[in-house]
Amino acid sequence: xxxxxxxxxxxxxxxxxxxxxxxxxxxxxxxxxxxxxxxxxxxxxxxxxxxxxxxxxxxxxxxxxxxxxxxxxxxxxxxxxxxxxxxxxxxxxxxxxxxxxxxxxxxxxxxxxxxxxxxxxxxxxxxxxxxxxxxxxxxxxxxxxxxxxxxxxxxxxxxxxxxxxxxxxxxxxxxxxxxxxxxxxxxxxxxxxxxxxxxxxxxxxxxxxxxxxxxxxxxxxxxxxxxxxxxxxxxxxxxxxxxxxxxxxxxxxxxxxxxxxxxxxxxxxxxxxxxxxxxxxxxxxxxxxxxxxxxxxxxxxxxxxxxxxxxxxxxxxxxxxxxxxxxxxxxxxx
Ligand code: SF4
Ligand code: MG
Numbered sequence: 001x002x003x004x005x006x007x008x009x010x011x012x013x014x015x016x017x018x019x020x021x022x023x024x025x026x027x028x029x030x031x032x033x034x035x036x037x038x039x040x041x042x043x044x045x046x047x048x049x050x051x052x053x054x055x056x057x058x059x060x061x062x063x064x065x066x067x068x069x070x071x072x073x074x075x076x077x078x079x080x081x082x083x084x085x086x087x088x089x090x091x092x093x094x095x096x097x098x099x100x101x102x103x104x105x106x107x108x109x110x111x112x113x114x115x116x117x118x119x120x121x122x123x124x125x126x127x128x129x130x131x132x133x134x135x136x137x138x139x140x141x142x143x144x145x146x147x148x149x150x151x152x153x154x155x156x157x158x159x160x161x162x163x164x165x166x167x168x169x170x171x172x173x174x175x176x177x178x179x180x181x182x183x184x185x186x187x188x189x190x191x192x193x194x195x196x197x198x199x200x201x202x203x204x205x206x207x208x209x210x211x212x213x214x215x216x217x218x219x220x221x222x223x224x225x226x227x228x229x230x231x232x233x234x235x236x237x238x239x240x241x242x243x244x245x246x247x248x249x250x251x252x253x254x255x256x257x258x259x260x261x262x263x264x265x266x267x268x269x270x271x272x273x274x275x276x277x278x279x280x281x282x283x284x285x286x287x288x289x290x291x292x293x294x295x296x297x298x299x300x301x302x303x304x305x306x307x308x309x310x311x312x313x314x315x316x317x318x319x320x321x322x323x324x325x326x327x328x329x330x331x332x333x334x
Contacts (some may be wrong), residue, residue: 003071004208005054006030006176012053014279021279023049023063025232031176036202036209038223038240040216040255044276046232047212051178054210055093056085072176091121094169096162098181103151110137110164111149112173121172136167140197147324160191163197170201177202180212195221216259220244228252231277231287234306237314248315250292286317292320306326 012024024046031037052058054070056077070077071084073092077085077276088093095101105113105262114133115126124132137145140163153161162182164188179198183191199222202209211222219226219240226243228236228251247253254272274291283289286299298318306316 002032003030004033004035005210006069006071007050007054008071010050010053010065011060012049012063012065014062015064015278016062019280020066023232023279024053026068027229027232027234028068029227029234029237031208031210033175033208034202034206035092035224035225036211038211038213038219038226039229040074040213040219040226041229041275042214042255042272044278045229045306047229048180049232049275050229051095051210051212053179054088055095055178056080056082057089077087086119088116090117090174090176092173093176093178094166094172094174096169096177096179096182098184104161109149110156111219112153114149114164114168117168118171132171134330136171137164139170140164140167153224157190159186160195162186162194164191166197166201170205170207173205176209176210178210178212181214182211183218184213184215191218191298193222195292216243216255226235228255231282232279233287233316234314235288235316239312242313248309248320249288249317250294250319254291269314286309288317 005031006027010024010027011022014021014023024256025194027050029037039050049058052064054077058065067076070080072088074301077088080088088324111130111133113138114136118124118129118132119126133149134145137148142148142163148156150162156164182198183194186194195218198209211219223240225239226237228249230251236243236252238245238248243251243252244256247256251272257331258271272291277283277287278289282302285301286292286295286304289295289299297320303320304316304318307321309315309320
């Protein structure tokens with residue numbers, strides 16, 4: 001089959017004293033070979049915790065996966081031991097994070113780090129690893145790759161470090177690349193270059209990508225399908241075209257309205273009022289009810305379920321449930 005990753009009813013919680021706080025709450029989605037899927041939401045919506053759960057990197061001892069499955073290559077990653085997961089990470093699944101300085105070790109040269117990773121995962125000689133490392137650095141656009149191999153991370157700019165991370169992430173030819181806010185720390189011009197590079201490389205290597213971001217502008221550049229998260233839940237899933245042309249969930253609509261309208265500026269127009277509720281402070285009913293301009297009586301009482309709108313769209317909102325909509329609108333106008 002074409003499915004690379006299949007996440008089913010994933011649930012991750014944090015435990016404090018005797019309370020269980022859900023941070024990922026019944027999340028399901030799948031990613032196909034060569035596809036770029038974006039997971040979108042403000043910070044605190046559960047998107048990073050979803051990716052950490054997939055990688056089995058949920059901060060312990062407080063965080064724990066409490067339910068669901070993560071099928072990758074036919075294996076449920078939730079059930080694998082730490083040793084297997086260590087091999088999966090960086091080999092079958094690679095990650096790129098927001099600030100590459102924290103993923104690169106400051107006391108080793110770029111070359112030492114690239115070689116070490118290649119030798120560990122591919123069991124090749126140091127000489128071969130060096131050669132592949134140079135080729136990878138050239139692939140991500142370094143013309144003086146030989147010099148970069150001898151440099152320490154702090155000698156490079158943020159954009160250069162992120163390109164090194166992409167080279168490292170792709171060097172083992174992973175089936176899946178998880179990129180968590182890969183361009184957030186970079187300025188606009190460098191952002192565009194990195195996105196361009198990721199687009200080119202995902203085609204070339206046929207890697208599936210999960211792109212995690214708060215920025216729908218980045219999503220538009222790179223993704224084919226979008227999962228929107230809020231309060232630890234999936235609230236909408238759709239193709240990139242449907243998300244931009246006809247967003248169904250009020251939260252998606254709010255995110256779209258807060259994209260800077262003028263190219264190259266950081267000006268935010270109508271950002272959504274209020275903030276994402278913390279897991280210990282989720283409202284009764286719909287998680288978005290405290291910020292939703294369309295909130296109805298029923299939204300405060302019962303949690304809406306994620307329904308299939310059609311074969312390629314899902315949404316969690318009473319406005320899109322048959323029967324409830326009319327009822328709700330009567331309520332609003334009365
Ligand atoms: Fe808004 Fe109600 Fe839909 Fe939640 S269910 S997003 S509160 S309209
Ligand atoms: Mg995050």
